[in-house]
Amino acid sequence: MAGIKDVAKRAGVGVATVSRMLNDSGYVSADARVKIEAAMKELDYTPNELARNLYHKKSGIIAVLVPNVSNPFFAEFIDRVEAELYKAGFKIMLCNTLKDVNAEEEYLDMLNRHIVDGVISGMSSLDESIYSKIRKPIVALDRYLGENIPVVAVDHKEGGRKAAEVLIANGCRKVLHFRSAVEGESLYHDRHMEFQKIMEAHQIETVCYTLDWRRLDTEYYHQVVNEIFAENLEFDGVFGVDRLAIECMNELIRRHKKIPRDVKIVSYDGTYITELVEPKVTTIVQPIDGLAEQSVKLLCELIDGKKYKNKQVILRTQLRLGGTTEKTD
Amino acid sequence: MAGIKDVAKRAGVGVATVSRMLNDSGYVSADARVKIEAAMKELDYTPNELARNLYHKKSGIIAVLVPNVSNPFFAEFIDRVEAELYKAGFKIMLCNTLKDVNAEEEYLDMLNRHIVDGVISGMSSLDESIYSKIRKPIVALDRYLGENIPVVAVDHKEGGRKAAEVLIANGCRKVLHFRSAVEGESLYHDRHMEFQKIMEAHQIETVCYTLDWRRLDTEYYHQVVNEIFAENLEFDGVFGVDRLAIECMNELIRRHKKIPRDVKIVSYDGTYITELVEPKVTTIVQPIDGLAEQSVKLLCELIDGKKYKNKQVILRTQLRLGGTTEKTD
Numbered sequence: 196m197a198g199i200k201d202v203a204k205r206a207g208v209g210v211a212t213v214s215r216m217l218n219d220s221g222y223v224s225a226d227a228r229v230k231i232e233a234a235m236k237e238l239d240y241t242p243n244e245l246a247r248n249l250y251h252k253k254s255g256i257i258a259v260l261v262p263n264v265s266n267p268f269f270a271e272f273i274d275r276v277e278a279e280l281y282k283a284g285f286k287i288m289l290c291n292t293l294k295d296v297n298a299e300e301e302y303l304d305m306l307n308r309h310i311v312d313g314v315i316s317g318m319s320s321l322d323e324s325i326y327s328k329i330r331k332p333i334v335a336l337d338r339y340l341g342e343n344i345p346v347v348a349v350d351h352k353e354g355g356r357k358a359a360e361v362l363i364a365n366g367c368r369k370v371l372h373f374r375s376a377v378e379g380e381s382l383y384h385d386r387h388m389e390f391q392k393i394m395e396a397h398q399i400e401t402v403c404y405t406l407d408w409r410r411l412d413t414e415y416y417h418q419v420v421n422e423i424f425a426e427n428l429e430f431d432g433v434f435g436v437d438r439l440a441i442e443c444m445n446e447l448i449r450r451h452k453k454i455p456r457d458v459k460i461v462s463y464d465g466t467y468i469t470e471l472v473e474p475k476v477t478t479i480v481q482p483i484d485g486l487a488e489q490s491v492k493l494l495c496e497l498i499d500g501k502k503y504k505n506k507q508v509i510l511r512t513q514l515r516l517g518g519t520t521e522k523t524d
Numbered sequence: 525m526a527g528i529k530d531v532a533k534r535a536g537v538g539v540a541t542v543s544r545m546l547n548d549s550g551y552v553s554a555d556a557r558v559k560i561e562a563a564m565k566e567l568d569y570t571p572n573e574l575a576r577n578l579y580h581k582k583s584g585i586i587a588v589l590v591p592n593v594s595n596p597f598f599a600e601f602i603d604r605v606e607a608e609l610y611k612a613g614f615k616i617m618l619c620n621t622l623k624d625v626n627a628e629e630e631y632l633d634m635l636n637r638h639i640v641d642g643v644i645s646g647m648s649s650l651d652e653s654i655y656s657k658i659r660k661p662i663v664a665l666d667r668y669l670g671e672n673i674p675v676v677a678v679d680h681k682e683g684g685r686k687a688a689e690v691l692i693a694n695g696c697r698k699v700l701h702f703r704s705a706v707e708g709e710s711l712y713h714d715r716h717m718e719f720q721k722i723m724e725a726h727q728i729e730t731v732c733y734t735l736d737w738r739r740l741d742t743e744y745y746h747q748v749v750n751e752i753f754a755e756n757l758e759f760d761g762v763f764g765v766d767r768l769a770i771e772c773m774n775e776l777i778r779r780h781k782k783i784p785r786d787v788k789i790v791s792y793d794g795t796y797i798t799e800l801v802e803p804k805v806t807t808i809v810q811p812i813d814g815l816a817e818q819s820v821k822l823l824c825e826l827i828d829g830k831k832y833k834n835k836q837v838i839l840r841t842q843l844r845l846g847g848t849t850e851k852t853d
Contacts, residue, residue: 256585256617264593265603265796274594278623286634288585289618294607305615413796438800445802467594467742471767472801473774 198240205234254312257285257494258302261317262293266411267437267466268483269317272336275487276315283495285312292320293409306331313494316340318383320409332497334490337383345497345506347489348382354479354512355386358461359393361477362432365459365520369400371423371443373435375408386463386479390434402428406439416442424450433460437469440476444519460519474518485510527569535563583641586614586823587631590646591622595740596766596795597812598646601665604816605644612824614641621649622738635660642823645669647712649738661826663819666712674826674835676818677711683808683841684715687790688722690806691761694788694849698729700752700772702764704737715792715808719763731757735768745771753779762789766798769805773848789848803847814839 199217203210208227215221216231223231234240257280261269277287288311292299299321305311306329313332319340326333327341337348362370372394374387394401404423407415420442433443440462447458454460454474462469465480489508497503516522528546532539537556544550545560552560563569586609590598606616617640621628628650634640635658642661648669655662656670666677691699701723703716723730733752736744749771762772769791776787783789783803791798794809818837826832845851 263603264606265596265599267594267596267599270594270596270599273618274592274620277593277618277620281623281627286631286639287618289602289606289616291603291606294610298610310615413799441800445800448802468797468800470742471770471774471797473777 201238202231202234202240205238206230254310255285256288256311257313257315258288258290258305258311259315259317260290260292260299260302260319262320262409263291263411264289267468268464268481271466271483272317272487275484276491279487279491283491292318293411296320300325303329306333313498315490315494332494334494334497336486336490339382342505343503345493345503345508346382347486347493347508348510349481349486350509350511351383351386352389354463354481355389356393357512357514358386358434358463358479359390359397361461361514361516361520362434362459363393363397363399365432365455367399367432367459369402369430370394370432370434371428371430372401372403373406373419373433373439374403375406402430411438413438420446431458433458435462437462437464437466437476437478440478440519441468441472444472444476455519455521459521462519465513465515469515469517477517477520478515480513480515482510482513530567531560531563531569534567535559583639584614585617585640586642586644587617587619587634587640588644588646589619589621589628589631589648591649591738592620592740593618596797597793597810600795600812601646601816604813605820608816608820612820621647622740625649629654632658632662635662642827644819644823661823663823663826665815665819668711671834672832674822674832674837675711676815676822676837677839678810678815679838679840680711680713680715681718683792683810684718685722686841686843687715687763687792687808688719688726690790690843690845690849691763691788692722692726692728694761694784696728696761696788698731698759699723699761699763700757700759701730701732702735702748702762702768703732704735731759740767742767749775760787762787764791766791766793766795766805766807769807769848770797770801773801773805784848784850788850791848794842794844798844798846806846806849807844809842809844811839811842 199213200210203213206213208230212223212227213231216223216228259273259276261273264270264273273289280287290298290302299319303314306314315334315336317336319335319338323340326344333344335344335346339346372390375384391401404419406419416438419439424446433440440460444454444460447454452458460476462476462478465478469476469478489510493508528542529539532542536559541552541556542560545552545557588602588605590602593599593602602618609616619627619631628648632643635643644663644665646665648655648664648667652669655673662673664673664675668675701719704713720730733748735748745767748768753775762769769789773783773789776783781787789805791805791807794807798805798807818839822837
């Protein structure tokens with residue numbers, strides 16, 4: 196295989212000139228460029244990218260950590276992040292963190308080993324202290340991981356409030372509320388707190404079911420819904436993430452309940468599956484496009500050397516009315 | 525930052541010994557190993573992975589190309605492939621090929637540039653000739669891309685036959701059939717041919733709608749369903765991919781048709797969304813786990829130096845009965 200020396204020889208220029216051109220560093224005359232390009236073509240020379248990365252200490256790869264890419268929220272997030280990173284000249288390395296407790300740390304370690312130039316951490320399951328020690332470009336989704344790590348988050352408090360308000364406006368008196376166990380300082384939990392607070396202020400009863408945040412699979416959701424219905428609970432409203440809200444709706448339909456006449460449903464996340472069912476689900480939509488854009492933007496800034504202290508970018512949710520609640524003014 | 529020379533000096537051994545240990549090549553005495561490990565710890569030495577990759581000409585990264593990760597079929601495929609690759613010691617680089625016509629070629633080029641050790645190509649949109657020139661580890665999903673590139677595929681002919689048989693057993697007389705435009709030699713299209721053949725043999729009328737295979741987005745599916753229903757076609761059976769089958773079902777429900785009494789529906793792929801709707805959709809399930817396992821297995825073999833000629837691994841589909849067809853014997 197032809198090397199840089201062969202290219203230089205064929206082009207009749209010095210090795211340093213070829214190197215400058217390949218690394219886009221320093222002056223190379225137009226004449227030399229033409230000769231080098233011709234020589235590279237003739238010799239079928241492929242620059243060794245690893246060697247160039249070593250020289251630049253840059254791999255052009257970003258690791259994106261999510262619990263589970265088959266979850267529709269993270270599938271859409273990855274889809275958008277991949278496109279944004281591609282525009283910015285980066286490739287994406289994907290890690291599903293739920294499959295193995297050690298996987299997340301292993302990917303973080305790749306920052307130190309120059310395999311990746313940065314990390315976007317979506318729903319970390321590690322202790323904050325592990326992150327805060329790392330002095331490399333990291334952006335966190337929805338969770339505080341240290342003062343040097345910018346956070347892109349959604350105003351979940353507002354999201355929880357909007358959900359509560361729709362159910363109240365629909366006249367609900369007893370609401371089934373699926374909440375996540377609070378692990379770490381995830382901003383994601385704010386919605387539950389706010390939702391409960393508003394319900395209590397309006398003296399509306401809630402039945403809380405606390406979910407295992409490590410489980411995002413179909414079997415688990417079925418199990419949860421079966422448990423709920425086995426208890427013969429009475430409720431006229433439901434609030435939970437898309438998948439659970441839909442599983443509940445289906446079980447209610449199978450039990451010949453009319454939606455929204457008998458039970459009102461509001462889901463959280465607003466992924467495409469809320470529009471795939473009949474009736475479409477009234478939902479609090481997370482701005483996935485915005486989360487992806489902002490995460491990539493901040494990460495690129497960090498890679499370019501910008502420093503942030505306690506930076507937070509907060510995006511707003513949006514209520515999208517479907518057929519699982521009644522129209523109100 | 526400490527380098528390999530500092531480690532060697534502190535450990536009281538030669539640089540070549542440290543190098544042999546880091547690269548796991550050649551003999552290093554147990555005594556030297558202990559000293560080197562201690563020195564690395566004391567100096568907080570992180571081996572530069574890029575340099576080691578350069579030495580080994582191995583990056584430990586596999587590129588997986590799919591049209592669109594937000595599509596549930598490819599989301600599940602990526603999820604399983606990522607887990608299988610992780611077990612085999614590889615990281616996954618993800619590329620959504622639909623976002624940019626040049627992206628697929630760019631990722632293939634990374635094979636030559638030593639950025640990735642192999643490629644799993646899911647639903648390629650490039651000409652076969654581009655692939656057949658590459659002499660690197662590539663495994664193709666569902667499509668022939670040259671004699672050196674093993675194919676992992678599903679017996680789509682059997683899948684098409686099973687779908688036809690269910691609709692026939694349900695007494696359908698006029699079936700709406702969503703088919704993909706035939707591009708390249710994708711094995712995926714066999715199901716359409718087989719489905720049509722069986723329908724014709726049974727003198728069952730079909731209305732074919734040919735889909736743009738580059739579009740997998742919600743807007744497109746809505747547009748297709750709107751077009752279909754605007755024409756006031758009469759049909760008592762539907763066969764199409766999960767998303768389209770579900771969109772059709774919802775429109776039928778909105779038009780007060782009873783499923784399965786008035787219209788029978790069979791979908792293709794059998795992703796989780798077919799079990800997320802009410803009624804659950806009768807579907808031809810693709811073995812996504814098996815596709816992922818076999819793709820990774822073959823790719824690892826190629827990376828280890830094994831050569832294949834015209835290798836095909838064909839997996840079987842499975843009929844899963846839901847509530848969109850009637851029970852038959």
